[in-house]
Amino acid sequence: MTEAQAIDRLSAIAERYDAFLIDQFGVLRDGRAPYPEAVETLVRLKDAGKSIIILSNSGKRSAENDRRLVDLGFVSGSWDWFLTSGEVAWQILKREGEDVSDGRRKCLLISRDGDLSPLAGLDLERTASGADADFVLLAASEGDVYPLSHYEALLAPAAKRGVPCLCTNPDKVMLTKMGTAFGAGRIAELYEELGGSVRWIGKPFADIYASALDFLGHPDPTRVCAIGDSIEHDIAGAAKAGLHSVLVTTGILEHASDEERRKLFAEHGASPDFILPKFTW
Template sequence: MVAQAIERLSAIADRYDAFLIDQFGVLRDGRGPYPGAAETLARLKDAGKRIIILSNSGKRSAENDRRLVDLGFVSGSWDWFLTSGEVAWQILRREGESTVGARRKCLLISRDGDVSPLTGLDLERTTGGADADFVLLAASEGDVYPLSHYETLLAPAAARGVPCLCTNPDKVMLTKEGTAFGAGRIAELYEELGGTVRWIGKPFADIYVSALEFLGQPDPTRVCAIGDSIEHDIAGAVNAGLHSVLVTTGILERASDEERRQLFAEHGASPDFILPKFIW
C-alpha cells in the first residue's frame, strides 16, 4: 500500500469517528507545543470526534492530562489521555491484590526523581538491582546519563533473572536539546544483559485494548491513529486493525522519503496517510 499524502487533517476527518493521537512528535516536542496543534485538537473535537491522546509515557494519565493543559491545550478537547504508565499501573494494582506475602521490592527507573508510577501501589522501592523483585522502567534520563550508567544499575538484577516491566517502549525521546535514547533502549539493554522484559505501550496490544474498550469497541476501520513513529504508532495501529496517519514532525523530521519507506518495510507497517504536521 502506498500512503496518500495530505496537507491538512480536515481532508480526512469525516472518514473517522475516533482518533488516537500521539503526544510527543505530534502535539509537542521537548520544548513545547507545535504551532497550531492546540487549535487543531480543539477543532477536531468540535467536529464531534472522540479523541484519546495515546502516549508511551511512564507517568499516569491524570498527570499527563494536567501537563497538557498547562502547556496551553484546551481542557476538554480530548476524551482521555491514556498512557502506557496508566495501563501498567492498573496491571500492577491487580497483581498486588492477588499477591499474598511480603511486599515486593521494585527498582524504579524514572526521570527527575519521579515516583508517581508507584503511588498507591503496595510496593517497596529499592535503589539497586541486587535486592529488587522486579524492575519498573518508566522513563529515561538519556540526556543526562550514558547507557553505561544504566548497565551498571541493572546488571545485578538481570543476572538474578529479575523481570522488568517497561512502561515506555520509545527508543528515542525528544528533549529540549534534541533527541536522546529513550526507556525502550534501556529495556533493550536489559534484554542484552540476559533479563526478560514485558513491554507495555505502543505498538503492543494492551494499550490498544484499553483504548478500544473505552471507545465502546467501535469498528476499527473508523478509528485513526496519528503518530510520528513508524515502529510504535504506525505498527501499533496496523496490528490493532486501525487506520493511521504518519506526521513528518517528531523523530523522523529529518528523514528522507526513502528512509521512511525503508522503515515501513523494516517494521512491516505503512500508514494510510502522510501529513506534514498536525494542522487542521
C-alpha cells in the same frame, strides 16, 4: 503494503473516522512547547464531534500527563482521555498486587526527575539496588543526563538474577529540550542484552490499544485512526490493532527522507494510510 496517500491537512480525512488516537510527543508538541497550530487543530477536531484519546508512551500516569498538557497551553476538554502506557501498567500492577499474599514486593524504579508517581497507591517497597529487587519498573529515561553505561551498572545485578522487568515506555528515542536522546525502550533493550526478560507495555503492543478501544466502546476499528510520528510504535501499533493511521513528518522523523521512511515501513511491516506534514486542521 499499500502506498500512503499524502494529505496537507487533517480536515481532508476527518469525516472518515469517528475516533482518533493521537500521539503526544512529535505530533502535538516537541520537547519544549506545542507545535504551531496543534492546540487549535485539537479543538477543531473535537468540535467536529470526534472522540479523541491522547495515546502516549509515557511512564507517568494519565492524570499527570493530562495536567501537563493543559499547563502547556492545550485546551482542557479538547480530548476525552489521556491514556498512557504508565496508566496501563499501573492498573496491571494494581491487579497483580491484589493476588500477592507473600509480602510486599521490592521494586527498582527507573524514572525521570525523581518521579515516584508510577508507584503511588501500590503496595510496593522501593529499592535503589538491582541486587535485592523483585522486579524492575522501567518508566522513563534520563538519557540526556546519563550515558547508557550508567543504566548498565544499575541493572546488571537484577538481570543476572533473572529479575523480570516491566517497561512502561517502549520509545527508543525521546525528544528533549536539547534534541533527541535514548529513551526507556533502549534501556529495556539493554536489559534484554544483559540476560533479563522484559514485558513491554505501550505502543506498539496490544494492552494499550485494548484499553483505548474498550474506552471507546469497541467501535469498528476501520472507523478509528491513529496519528503519530513513529513508524515503529504508532504506525505498526495501529496496524496490529486493525486501525487506520496517519504519519506526521514532525517529531523523530522530521529530517528523514522519503526513501528512509519507506525502508522503515518495510522494516516494521507497516505503512500508514496517510502522510501529513504536520498536525494542522
